[in-house]
Amino acid sequence: xxxxxxxxxxxxxxxxxxxxDQDSIGEALFPDDGAHEPKHHVDxxxxxxxxxxxxxxxxxxxxxxxxxxxxxxEELGPDLGYGPARFLTPSQVQEVSTALSGISRExxxxxFNPADMEQQQIYPEIIWVRDGSEALDYLLEYFQxxxxxxxxxxxxxxxxxxxxx
Numbered sequence: 001x002x003x004x005x006x007x008x009x010x011x012x013x014x015x016x017x018x019x020x021d022q023d024s025i026g027e028a029l030f031p032d033d034g035a036h037e038p039k040h041h042v043d044x045x046x047x048x049x050x051x052x053x054x055x056x057x058x059x060x061x062x063x064x065x066x067x068x069x070x071x072x073x074e075e076l077g078p079d080l081g082y083g084p085a086r087f088l089t090p091s092q093v094q095e096v097s098t099a100l101s102g103i104s105r106e107x108x109x110x111x112f113n114p115a116d117m118e119q120q121q122i123y124p125e126i127i128w129v130r131d132g133s134e135a136l137d138y139l140l141e142y143f144q145x146x147x148x149x150x151x152x153x154x155x156x157x158x159x160x161x162x163x164x165x
Contacts, residue, residue: 003082003123005048005070007146008161009040010152012090018076018161025077029163040158045071047142048164049123054111054139057105059120061095065095069146072096075163080100082164090157097154098145108143112136 008029010018017023044051047060052070056062060071060096073086088096114128114135122128127135153160 002046003048003164004043004045005051006041006043006095006163007149008038008163009093009149009158010161011161012157014088015087015159015161018087022077025161026080028121029080029161030165036051040149040153040156042145044146045125045138045140047139048126050135051137051143051146052109052119052122053117053122054143057111059122064093065099068092069100069150070094070162073160076161080163080165085161085163087162088160090154090159093150093158093160095156096160097150098149103143103147105140108140109136113141122142125148 006029010028018028025127026039029041048070053059055066055069058067064072068088070104071086073092075084076087077084095139114132117128118125120163127138131138141165150160
């Protein structure tokens with residue numbers, strides 16, 4: 001199945017609950033052992049790492065707040081499969097939303113470099129060179145999903161929990 005990037009917007013009060021009871025985060029993010037999704041939840045499939053690369057030009061770090069969009073925040077709770085979840089505070093969510101709103105499709109397209117992505121081992125490594133423009137379209141589609149998600153979370157004043165599952 002592979003690593004799928006999931007994002008869940010939660011009220012600030014719920015984030016405080018997770019901070020004090022970190023074992024509750026797994027059930028909240030994956031209700032009924034993953035049979036259902038929580039409210040205000042999206043996944044960006046395996047595009048998470050490629051989106052991060054387009055935003056930052058790097059595999060694992062990069063300039064904030066763009067680096068926070070996919071791989072940011074502070075670790076929270078137990079290992080959920082590919083490490084613990086990470087969270088962004090409502091103010092960080094606002095910064096990410098503002099930053100993502102200013103990004104154009106053309107800017108993202110200009111940053112797509114399949115050979116560099118393969119060299120930096122951007123997951124799923126095999127598709128960038130092999131699939132070229134189709135892989136780029138895949139990233140652009142999920143970037144829009146992620147931008148809409150952050151815009152909604154910011155408008156509600158929510159925190160965000162990120163997880164690789």
